[in-house]
Amino acid sequence: xxxxxxxxxxxxxxxxxxxxxxxxxxxxxxxxxxxxxxxxxxxxxxxxxxxxxxxxxxxxxxxxxxxxxxxxxxxxxxxxxxxxxxxxxxxxxxxxxxxxxxxxxxxxxxxxxxxxxxxxxxxxxxxxxxxxxxxxxxxxxxxxxxxxxxxxxxxxxxxxxxxxxxxxxxxxxxxxxxxxxxxxxxxxxxxxxxxxxxxxxxxxxxxxxxxxxxxxxxxxxxxxxxxxxxxxxxxxxxxxxxxxxxxxxxxxxxxxxxxxxxxxxxxxxxxxxxxxxxxxxxxxxxxxxxxxxxxxxxxxxx
Numbered sequence: 001x002x003x004x005x006x007x008x009x010x011x012x013x014x015x016x017x018x019x020x021x022x023x024x025x026x027x028x029x030x031x032x033x034x035x036x037x038x039x040x041x042x043x044x045x046x047x048x049x050x051x052x053x054x055x056x057x058x059x060x061x062x063x064x065x066x067x068x069x070x071x072x073x074x075x076x077x078x079x080x081x082x083x084x085x086x087x088x089x090x091x092x093x094x095x096x097x098x099x100x101x102x103x104x105x106x107x108x109x110x111x112x113x114x115x116x117x118x119x120x121x122x123x124x125x126x127x128x129x130x131x132x133x134x135x136x137x138x139x140x141x142x143x144x145x146x147x148x149x150x151x152x153x154x155x156x157x158x159x160x161x162x163x164x165x166x167x168x169x170x171x172x173x174x175x176x177x178x179x180x181x182x183x184x185x186x187x188x189x190x191x192x193x194x195x196x197x198x199x200x201x202x203x204x205x206x207x208x209x210x211x212x213x214x215x216x217x218x219x220x221x222x223x224x225x226x227x228x229x230x231x232x233x234x235x236x237x238x239x240x241x242x243x244x245x246x247x248x249x250x251x252x253x254x255x256x257x258x259x260x261x262x263x264x265x266x267x268x269x270x271x272x273x274x275x276x277x278x279x280x281x282x283x284x285x286x287x288x289x290x291x292x293x294x295x296x297x298x299x300x301x302x
Contacts, residue, residue, distance in 0.1 A: 009058040010090030010173035011049075013118075017105040020095040021125040025156035026050055026063050029166060033265065034186050034193070035063050037200070048188045051180045057170050058178050062089060091172050093121045093165075094142075098153075099129040102141045110145045119172040122148040123165060128155040191218040194266060198234055198278065201261045202247060205254060210246050213239040215286060215296045223272070230274045232266070237283045237296075244280050255280065 014022040023035035034050050052059040092113060096106060113120060124138050135153055143151070150168045154161035186193070195216040203211045215237040223230050236255075238244050248255045259278050266274045286292040 005056045006175055007056050007058075007178070008170055008173040009060070009176040009179055011060045011062060011088070011179075012091040012093055012169050012173075013062040013064060013089045014093050014095060015064050015109060015113075016095035017097070017103070017109070020097045021156045022063055022095050025095065025123070025125060025154070025162070025165065026061050028156045028159055028162045029059070029061060030185070032185075033269065034188070035196075048186060048192075050186045051184045052166070053178075053182050057173070058180070059166065059169055059173070060179055087116065089118050090174060091119045091121060091169055092116060093123050093169070094148075095123045095125050096138055096142055098124045098126045098135050098138055102138065102145075106142070107145060110142070113146060119149045120146065121165075121168055121172070122146075122151045124151070124153045125156055127153045128158050128160060190270075191221055193269065194218050194221065194232060195234060197265045197269070198236065198258065198262045198276075200265075201258045202236065204261075205258055206246055210238070210243050213243050213287065214247075215283070215292075217296060228272045230266070230270055230272060232274060232276045234276070234278055236278055236280045237286060238280065239282065239284055239286060241282055244282055247280050 014026060016022055019039060023037045026035050027033050027037070029052050030050050035048075048063060050061045050063065052061060094109065094113065096102065122139065122142050124135055124142075127135050130138075139151055139153070142148075149172055152161065152165045152168050154165055156162060180187070195218050199214055199216045202214050202216075206214075216234055217237070218232060218234045220233040221230065236247060238247060246254070247258075249257075255278055259276050263274050263276045266276065283292065286296075
């Protein structure tokens with residue numbers, strides 16, 4: 001009789017400093033854009049799950065905000081959310097940026113991981129930016145702080161050894177059920193992903209303090225089967241009038257570019273045409289208001 005295949009499944013948290021490449025790795029594993037990316041700290045504000053499926057494996061990837069030194073209640077909420085993400089999972093993947101030395105932020109995360117019972121993988125990302133010797137030094141430095149069950153060197157952006165990461169995770173997961181139905185992709189509400197795609201375009205088109213002050217909320221979203229068209233109305237929130245002016249731009253030029261770029265991503269994600277309308281409002285000091293932070297769904301909100 002042929003040997004029966006073992007089905008493995010479990011939850012895997014991606015954790016690391018801002019810009020270590022967690023969301024880029026998640027997107028690379030999934031083969032499509034689900035999480036937004038940018039060079040701005042606090043790009044990831046949600047802790048959500050993406051589901052990778054094969055015939056004999058289901059990996060539930062938990063993306064987390066980058067752990068950083070918080071400067072406001074929003075930062076504190078994001079740190080709390082990230083640290084909570086390492087508990088009650090089967091595997092923790094600690095991402096290290098190969099192009100940056102192991103720093104205080106990395107050591108802080110490793111200390112948090114010390115008491116965690118989950119299996120642990122060291123993922124040295126952005127290996128395309130450094131030499132093999134430099135990569136080996138990063139592995140040695142991190143391994144002095146903690147014993148890892150496996151080490152993966154990859155470049156999520158270039159797609160290098162993403163399969164190696166999947167294989168390493170799969171080998172550490174226990175036998176288990178299919179926790180989510182096939183084809184689910186993510187547990188994020190569609191409205192949250194839509195809002196995040198808009199926020200990503202703003203992050204990439206503004207500067208200084210503006211990106212940190214941005215919050216986006218979908219007010220209305222409906223689909224016309226007859227026209228195969230989504231109508232989406234969303235509000236971009238900032239903290240000051242001057243930030244509102246920057247986001248809108250002269251004659252509305254910037255907000256039009258933001259809407260156009262976001263619409264391209266949304267049409268690909270939703271699989272149909274989109275009509276996107278954006279408005280910009282001022283909500284003073286919303287990052288210092290816990291109720292507002294949760295209302296946006298950031299950290300463990302929603």
